[in-house]
Amino acid sequence: MTAIDPTIAAAKSQRGWYKRNEIAVTPWLFLAPAILFFVFYVVWPIYQSIAISFYDWDGLGEARFVGMDNYAELMDDSAFEVSLWNNLKWLLFYLLAIPGGLFIALFLNQTVTGIRIYKSLFFFPFVLSQVVVGLVFSWFYLPNEGLLNTVLGVFGMGPINVLGDPTLATYGIIAAGLWPQTAYCMILYLTGLNAVDPEQIEAGRLDGAKGWRMLWFIIIPQLKPATFIAFVVTIIGALRSFDLISVMTNGGPFGQTRVLSFYMFEKALSEYGFRMGYGAAIAVVLFLIMLVFIAYFLWSMWSEERGR
Amino acid sequence: MFPTPIEKGSRTWQLTYQSLLPMALILWLLPLIAVAIFSVKPAVDFTQGNYWGMPSSFELVNNYGQVFFNSDMPRYMLNSMLITVPTVIGAVTLSCLAGFALGIYKFKSNIWVFFMFVAGNFVPFQILMVPVRDLTLDMGLYNTKTGLVLFHVAFQTGFCTLFMRNFIRALPFQLIEAARVEGIAEWKIFWYVVIPLMKPAIAALSVLIFTFIWNDYFWAVVLTQGPESQPVTAGITSFNAQFRAAYHLMSAGSIVAALPPVLMFFAMQKHFIAGLTLGAVK
Incomplete structure (x- = not known):
């Protein structure tokens, strides 16, 4: 060897x-x-x-440790309070996209000629960037010349300046956001409806279930996976809302359309000064709100994994 | 099928439905139709208050010509392309690898690594903003397309890995076991067995990520400024400042900016919808 x-x-x-x-x-x-x-x-x-978020920092110079000061300041900040309330409105009203999407999906779940094209055209708004959606809707809302007021004028109402009105503006922006979001939920439900078990529908029909009762007791339970995803994406979309606000009102009028994500950006990066620490504190609050939902999502995914 | 197919309904109901469809569609797309009409109107229509009437002349070539030859729009479009395409390639590649690891192998921390990706994907952008901007500045990548691409790849990897892992889980595991019995190396199993089966998932993810990244606005504003590296979503704001109150040009600009993902969607519709609705059915 x-x-x-x-x-x-x-x-x-x-x-x-x-x-x-x-x-x-x-x-x-x-x-x-x-x-x-x-x-x-x-x-x-x-x-x-x-x-x-525990520091006072302008992004360039030395950061100074301030402990909980940023959070203490948030408590007395009326702009923060407004943003928090607006986030709540977003969460609540954005969820309208789910029944809205289900409604349109039920309307379109037919087999007439050309329905495929209708389905994709109904879905179309989702593909547009939020910036474009925001621009389109801000023209739609224009105080005098906007299409909304032109239509209201026909019925002898208006004119209303949606985005100029501190109480209405947020709802106006949410409505703009609902447009693509409803389209998203619609496509989820259309896919879900496709997979509904026809035998159960037949059985339900034999038992005399019709219309609403059929929908509520037989269809909706089978759409649960679609509803779950619609819920997840809508909640995330609501808490992430930034583009629309930035394009449509830039937080105004009088800061009444700010949400946490926008206010944070304003504090940390815009002409109002570079308060990184304060901005980070706002972001942490937003993160904690989101964490509740993330925990719930993960928990339901986990229990499903185990069920397999 | 629910609701009851229309063919089983009465003749009147069928006719009502057939006429309801186009009306509902026009109502649904009204804001968009308005912008499309805006974009072919001459400037004079807006000064004379003819916002919603018929265009007094048809200025399609003129308005879109302005957008293409007399503004930074082509520049922004190119930037968007140079940001979006590398991001798609990067994120899909990373997630194919990670999805394979999480989908095929059983090891203790598997679920925790998976949950890290899922949870990170749900996080609000704002909590990342200050540190990521700082990081990008430190690396000398602020206001570069590379800086934006690197971040996008990292963030999208969360969603993509979730997607790929679930897709791979649904593949028949016997295929991999059979390959192992044959003594084929693991990376060869990945390359020759799994990747070919993942083609539909790769296609679906690519169109989805293309759309998401093309439409990103927040990170474009945070990490870039100015026409040399800003994508079109951020560019459209400066474009609008340049043509303030020129609605015909702003509309034409918006339509141009929105076009690539729209074309992508109509060309790859099947994949796009398959990607969006993965998980919507058990």
Whole structure:
């Protein structure tokens, strides 16, 4: 036997180690790039934001530790209060997209000629960017020339300046947001309706269920997965609302259309000064609100995983 | 099928439905139709208060010509392309790898890694804003397309991994077991067995992410400024400042800005909807 070249031996034992542990090691090799990116840009910044919220920092100079001061200041900040209430309105009224989407889906769930084109045209608003939706709706609401007031004028009503009115403006923006969101929910329900078990419908018909009772007791329970997803995306959409507000009113009139996400941006990055710490504190509040929902979503996903 | 198919209804109901359909559609798309009409109107219509009437002359070529040759719009469109396409490629690649790992292998922390991606995907952007902007500044990538792409890839990886992992879970696991029995290396199983089966998921994700990133506004505002790297969603605001109250040009600009995802949607409709509704049916 000749002596084995040590490098070859090392290579062999290395390959051997990988071969022996292939099943255990491979997933981590596959996961590494995604985890690196995600931790670097998403997980770590969450921690950093929470940390920054305890500091007074203009983004350039030295940060000064102030403890809970930022949060204490939030308590007395009337603009923060307005934003919080507006977020609540968004959460509540944005959910109208779910019954709205179901309604349109039921309306379109037929097999007449050309229905496919109708379905995709009804879905169309979802593909538009929120910036474009915002522009379109702000022209729709124009105080004198807008289409809304032209139509109201025909019925002898109006004119109303939706986006100029502190109480109406938020609802006007939510209505604009509902347009693409309803389209999204519609497509979810159309897919759901496609998968409804025809035998159960037949059985229901034999038992004399019709119309509303059929919908409520037989159809809606079967649409549960679609409803869950519609709920998730609508809640997230409501709490993320930023684009529409920025384009349509820029927070006005008198700051009455601000929501937390917008107010945070204003505090941290706009002409009102660079208060990173205060902005981060607002973001943390928004994050905590979202965390309630995230926990719920994860919990329901988890129980479904276990049920499998 | 629910509701009862229209063919089983009375003749009158059928006719009512047939006429209700186009009316409902026009009502639903009214704001959009208005903008489309705006975009072919001459400027004089707006100064004379003819907002909602017929255009007094047909200025399609003129208005869109202005957008393409007399503004920064083409520049913004190019930026959007250069941001969106690399993001799609990056996010889909990373999530194919991660989705494979989470979908195929059973290891203790599997569910926790998965939940990290899912939870991160739901997080409000604002909590990331200050640190990510800072990070981008520190890396010298502020106001570059690269900076925007890197962040988008990272953030979209959350959603994409959720999607891919669920898709791979639904594949027949026997295929992988059979390959293992044959002694095929794990990465070869990924490349030769799983990837070909994932083609529909890759197509669906690509169109979805294309639309999401093209339509992003928040990060464009936070991480870029000025025409050299801003995408079209942010550019349209400066475009509108340039043509203040010129509704015909602003409408034409908006339509141009919205067009790529719309074309994408109509061309890849099946994949798009399959992607959006994954999970809507058990």
